[in-house]
Amino acid sequence: MDRVSFEVLEGEFVAIVGPSGCGKSTVLNMIGGLVTPSAGAALVDGVPVKGAAPARVGYVFQKDTVFPWRSVARNIALGLEYRGVAAAERLRRVREAVTLAGLDGFEEAFPATLSGGMRQRVALMRTLVVDPEILLMDEPFGALDTHTKLTLHAELLALWEARRQTVIFVTHDLSEAITLADRIVVMTRRPGRVKLVHEVKLPRPREVIALRESDEYAREYGRLWHVLGEEFAASEALR
């Protein structure tokens, strides 16, 4: 990566897109403190990030990180448990989260019995239940089929509309970025740089399916695809 610089405002939903290997996940990991930049810094509220997992930051990984030895309810309760939230309060908030994620009836199920989409819902609710101000998401829906993905887009948007956390969402799926984000940071192929910061001028609240059929969506997609397509083609040629 080279001279990557961009700002994210409070309560904003920003997506980072770029060809694979461009360092978009690394940017996220720097903000999350999992990777220390060799030069420069990631600032949260003007303070440089030091050490892993700053408080108030939630992280949803691309990989399935639901604890396989814990039931759905006990997975969602993890963050509350770590923070020493009293059992009664914990139960109440977990129940709320379970309903919100449409996981009713699966509270006692172990992750091995759930589909990928349900597991990722658990991971999302587990992060949201502790109410982080900043939510980092690293291709959280990358491994899911299109239908499940769209459902989860709608659910994520609804949850976000209610809380308005600051979200930084890494993806290589352009349509996903347009559907979700206020602004899109387009990165170039390796060495990754910020090629363009694009503002998505689609009204909110967005309706995931209807949005895709609208002319505005097609226009946004066309414009971005043109920019990003160059990078994808170039990064393919390098292989």
Next chain:
Amino acid sequence: MTERTRVTLWRVAILVALLGAWEWLTGIKAISRMPGLYWIDPFFISRPSEIARRFVYLTSGEVRLSLWQMALSTVQSTVWGFAVGVSTGFAAGLVLGRHDRLARVFEPYIVAFNSLPRIALVPLVTMIFGFGLLAKVVLAWTIVFFIVFFNTFQGARAVDADLVHSARFLGAGERQILRTVIVPSALAWTFAALTPSISFALIGVVVGELLGGESGGGLGYLITQSLGTLNAADMMVALVSLGLIGIVMALGIKQLERRLLRWRPEHRSERA
């Protein structure tokens, strides 16, 4: 007939056939009116009927040291050796598994001690701890510790870094990470070591008993005693008892494993 009953029936049939053949073959005389000359001599391998007779006698109140007492002594020592070995092996595996430098420092010692044939330690252990329960527990421990240690060590190293990260992002401190991520994740590996561990604990104990004499007690003592009196039937009683003890203990571990690791898909399908 279900597959299960079919398998059970075959098992029983094989047992009956073996016992029957044993009983029958050791009853045929080589030369008909000559006493004591057999094709297969029951002096060496005894006969099922004789073993059963001795079993009844040894469990009766007529003997000074009943079979029950001896079995109890063996089981007690085994359980203790197993418990101490598993807990120390688990703790050591966890610590060294999470501390690279410590692991590197201790590696040659562990490898050296582990490659030592444990039976060679018996005289030394006897010198230090005498012939009783303690010596047997120590012998079992020297074997079980390493089996559990190596597995837990691997397990603690194989912990998924992303699980640790996600715990940290959810607000976990180091001790909470240990409790909620590393221990449960390593436990799956530790459990794989438990079934061999219980068998090896039994080996350690019986080896101790073979040398321990009466003060050590146990089924191993019954074996040496039977050797002294050239009594194959009593020896068989001891061997069969040891086999049964081994089976029961292994089944107990399986049950425990099924409960504690019920989150694993392979246990789920087993239950279904």
